Amino acid sequence: xxxxERSKAGMSHIPEDRHKHGLVLDYMLEQNMVLQRYWEPQFQxxxxxxxxxxxxxxxxxxEKFDVRSGQxxxxxxxxxxxxxxxxxxxxxxxDKPHExxxxxxxxxxxxxxxxxxxxxxxxxxxxxxxxVLLISLELDEVxxxxxxxxxxxEGEIVGELFPESTTVEELGLYMAGAxxxxxxxxKEN
Numbered sequence: 394x395x396x397x398e399r400s401k402a403g404m405s406h407i408p409e410d411r412h413k414h415g416l417v418l419d420y421m422l423e424q425n426m427v428l429q430r431y432w433e434p435q436f437q438x439x440x441x442x443x444x445x446x447x448x449x450x451x452x453x454x455x456e457k458f459d460v461r462s463g464q465x466x467x468x469x470x471x472x473x474x475x476x477x478x479x480x481x482x483x484x485x486x487x488d489k490p491h492e493x494x495x496x497x498x499x500x501x502x503x504x505x506x507x508x509x510x511x512x513x514x515x516x517x518x519x520x521x522x523x524x525v526l527l528i529s530l531e532l533d534e535v536x537x538x539x540x541x542x543x544x545x546x547e548g549e550i551v552g553e554l555f556p557e558s559t560t561v562e563e564l565g566l567y568m569a570g571a572x573x574x575x576x577x578x579x580k581e582n
Contacts, residue, residue, distance in 0.1 A: 400429045405486035407479075409497040409528075415482045416470050423451035423466035426485050458484035459510070476507035483514055494518050497528045512538060532561045532568075546570040 394402065408414035416425050427436050427447050436447055451466035460480045462468035470478060479499070486494065496515060500508040515538055519525050529535050535542055536556045544552040544567040551573035554564060566572040 396429075397432070400489065403490065403492035405429075405489060405491040405494045407482055407486055407494070407496040407499045409501065411475070411478050411482055416478055418469075418471040420470055421466065422455070422460070422462050422468045422470050422473070422481060423447050425470050425481060426451040426454050426466070429485060429489055454481075454484040454488055457488075458514075460484060476503045479503055479507060479511065483511060487514060487518060491523065493524045493526070495526045495528070498530065499527070500529075500531065500534060508534075532564055535564070536561060544568055546573070 399406075412418060417428070424447070427450065430436060431442065431447075436443055436450070448466050454460070455462060455465060458480050460473075461477045462473055462481075470481070473481070483499070494515070499515065500511050503511070512534070515525060515527065519538075519540075525538075527535065527538055539556055542552075542554045542556065542559070542564065543550050544554065544564065546568065547570065551570070552567040553574065554567070563572070
C-alpha cells in the first residue's frame with residue numbers, strides 16, 4: 394500500500410529518523426502538520442490548499458501538543474529543536490484518525506522532558522484503545538510502556554515476555570541472543 398492508502402486505512406507512524414522520513418525540514422511547520430491529510434476536503438478545494446484552514450489547524454495542534462516554535466505555524470521546521478520536531482510528528486500522527494500507531498525509536502536523541510511527554514502520549518493512545526506497536530532499543534522504555542514484549546534476534550522472534558514478570562537483565566539476554574524460548578507461537582514447528 395502507498396503511504397496515503399495506509400494513512401486512510403487507519404495507520405499512524407512515528408518514524409525512527411525524523412529528518413529523513415518524518416518531516417520536510419525546509420517546509421513551514423504548518424505544512425508538515427498536514428502532510429498526512431492535505432488532500433482532505435477541510436484542507437483543499439479544487440486542488441488548491443486552503444491556507445487559512447491549514448494555519449488554524451496547525452495552530453491548534455501546536456497548542457494541544459505544546460510544540461515550541463518561534464514563529465508559530467510559519468516557523469521553518471529545520472529551525473526547531475529536535476524535541477519539538479518530534480512533538481510535531483507526534484501531534485500530526487496522533488491527531489489524525491487511526492487504529493494503529495507504529496512508533497519506531499520515538500524518543501531517540503531527545504531530552505528527558507520530551508521523552509516523558511512522548512511516553513504520556515503513547516500511553517494515552519493505548520488507553521484509548523489504539524493498537525500500539527513500539528519498536529525500541531531502550532529497555533526502560535520497553536518495560537514501562539509495553540503490555541507484551543516480543544524480542545527479536547537476527548530477524549527471528551526469540552522470546553515473548555511480559556513486563557510484570559521479567560527483568561531488564563533477562564530482556565537484555567534475549568536481545569543479545571544469549572537466551573531464547575524453546576517454542577514461539579510466531580513460527581512454524
